[in-house]
Amino acid sequence: MHFNFPRTLGQEDAKKRLSAALASGRFPHALLVHGEPGLGQLALLLDLAQILSCEDTATKPCGTCFPCRAFDASALETLHHLIPIVKNDRNSGSDDDEEAGPESGQIDELNESISLWHRHPYGYHVSEKAMVRTSQARELLGRLRFAENEGRVRVVVLPWLESLNDNSATILLKTLEEPPANVYFLIASDHRSGLMQTLLSRCLHLGLSPLSASDFRVAAETLSQRAQKPFAARLLPFAEGSPGLYVELLENDGEELLEEALRFLSATSDWRVFADYAAETSPGAEGMERTTRLLLFLLRMVRAYQLLKATTPANAGTRIDTAEALEQAGWDDSLAAYLGAIDAVADLQAFAAFLESAHRAVREYSKPSIALVGLFLEYEGKANRSVPA
Ligand SMILES: [Zn+2]
Numbered sequence: 001m002h003f004n005f006p007r008t009l010g011q012e013d014a015k016k017r018l019s020a021a022l023a024s025g026r027f028p029h030a031l032l033v034h035g036e037p038g039l040g041q042l043a044l045l046l047d048l049a050q051i052l053s054c055e056d057t058a059t060k061p062c063g064t065c066f067p068c069r070a071f072d073a074s075a076l077e078t079l080h081h082l083i084p085i086v087k088n089d090r091n092s093g094s095d096d097d098e099e100a101g102p103e104s105g106q107i108d109e110l111n112e113s114i115s116l117w118h119r120h121p122y123g124y125h126v127s128e129k130a131m132v133r134t135s136q137a138r139e140l141l142g143r144l145r146f147a148e149n150e151g152r153v154r155v156v157v158l159p160w161l162e163s164l165n166d167n168s169a170t171i172l173l174k175t176l177e178e179p180p181a182n183v184y185f186l187i188a189s190d191h192r193s194g195l196m197q198t199l200l201s202r203c204l205h206l207g208l209s210p211l212s213a214s215d216f217r218v219a220a221e222t223l224s225q226r227a228q229k230p231f232a233a234r235l236l237p238f239a240e241g242s243p244g245l246y247v248e249l250l251e252n253d254g255e256e257l258l259e260e261a262l263r264f265l266s267a268t269s270d271w272r273v274f275a276d277y278a279a280e281t282s283p284g285a286e287g288m289e290r291t292t293r294l295l296l297f298l299l300r301m302v303r304a305y306q307l308l309k310a311t312t313p314a315n316a317g318t319r320i321d322t323a324e325a326l327e328q329a330g331w332d333d334s335l336a337a338y339l340g341a342i343d344a345v346a347d348l349q350a351f352a353a354f355l356e357s358a359h360r361a362v363r364e365y366s367k368p369s370i371a372l373v374g375l376f377l378e379y380e381g382k383a384n385r386s387v388p389a
Contacts, residue, residue: 001057001058001059002060003022003023003059004051004059005051006047006061007046008044008047009040009043009122009211009215009219009222009223009243010040010211010212010216010219011039011044011209011211012215013209014033014044014208017206018048022060027184028184029176029179029183029185030184030185031184031185031186031187031204032161032187032188032200032204032205032206033045033189033206033207033208034188034190034192034206034207034208035207035208035209036208036210036240036242037244037245038122038242038243038245038248039209039210039242039243039244040208040244041159041188041208042121042124042159043121044208045157045159045186045188046118046121046157048155048184049071049079049155050068053068053071053078053153054067055067055068056068074114074118078152078153078155079154079155080140080143080154081110081156081157082132082136082137082156082158083110083113083114083117083126084127084130084159084160085106085113085130085131085136086109086129086130120226122243123227123247123248123251124159126159126163130160130163131168132158132163132164132165132168134165134167134168134171136168137168137172140156144156144175144183151181152182153182153183153184154182155183155185156184156186158186160188160189161189162189162191162194162195169195169196169199172185172199173196173198173199173202176202177202185203187203192205210240211241211242211243212241213241216236216239216241217236219243220235220243223243223246227247227250229250229251232246232249232250232254233331233332234332234335235249235250235255236331236332237307237308237331237335238297238301238304239300240303240304253293257297258297258338260294261294261297261338262341264294265298265338265342266341288362291372292362292363295355295358295359295362299356299359301338302342302348302351302355305339305342305348306348308322308325308326308329308331311325312324312325322339323336353379354375354376354378358375358376
């Protein structure tokens with residue numbers, strides 16, 4: 001028996017382990033695939049769902065049996081999606097309306113979300129505000145129990161375990177404690193630590209790692225083609241081996257962020273420039289979104305720079321010749337100017353700490369621009385102290 005994972009890029013170790021479990025006939029009835037967002041959890045869930053549903057006896061998925069064709073047409077009745085939806089404002093009075101099923105607008109949202117996931121598993125995101133309602137979990141459980149004696153394999157996919165509210169998590173837990181026959185639960189998660197321990201203990205865990213440099217390049221090329229965009233070699237070092245992150249940068253504003261980061265780094269010698277920046281971009285949610293993205297991108301630049309430095313042993317401890325190091329690392333040499341600007345930061349540790357607190361401040365404070373300027377002054381003070389005059 002041979003198993004294919006047509007949607008999942010890289011992750012050869014995970015595929016090997018899963019193939020062995022599938023071949024042994026002891027595939028877990030609840031699998032939790034976890035890792036940083038964008039590593040391929042959502043592609044892997046779909047591949048596994050199709051493999052488990054396929055009826056071919058030599059190669060799964062075969063692409064031609066009835067379940068495979070239904071799967072490809074997003075019409076497989078034995079595949080159930082537990083998709084988080086953004087709650088309707090009209091229901092905001094009660095935290096979780098147990099009786100009401102999804103309203104028509106939400107059914108559209110569900111269908112659209114499912115379709116996007118299937119078409120574009122690396123570009124699919126669940127909003128942080130979305131959740132799986134109690135009624136959805138209850139209805140699904142009812143359907144699973146109802147068709148229990150038909151003997152057909154059924155698969156439940158849940159793209160983001162964190163989106164279960166307390167009630168739906170309890171329902172899922174009870175279901176996993178006494179699982180219906182022939183049902184597989186395939187679940188993805190990116191922040192396991194905050195989750196219900198009893199629920200986690202019912203699942204077999206499979207962790208995904210960032211892709212190796214060569215796998216990642218191949219994945220990025222494939223995803224660029226699928227997105228019908230030119231391959232962006234300059235963005236690779238900042239996507240940290242995560243195909244989903246690469247797609248996100250490629251499809252949004254990766255190149256612009258790179259330029260903006262350079263402007264920002266050139267300006268950090270004078271905190272007033274930063275204050276102006278914060279004042280300019282702060283009004284409204286859109287400006288803050290932009291600032292958040294820039295801060296995150298700068299953090300990734302710092303990490304890329306540190307990685308470059310660590311993998312260029314001849315230069316350890318001293319300033320690095322960025323162009324030469326880039327060439328050795330196989331990264332685009334036009335990044336020399338950008339990573340060179342990081343090279344010029346006096347106290348990189350203090351700068352990284354500043355970026356992290358600033359990123360938090362932008363998300364959590366009601367007046368983030370004031371908090372940002374305060375944080376920046378604090379950073380400047382530290383950086384100045386640590387540099388010999
Ligand atoms: Zn098949």
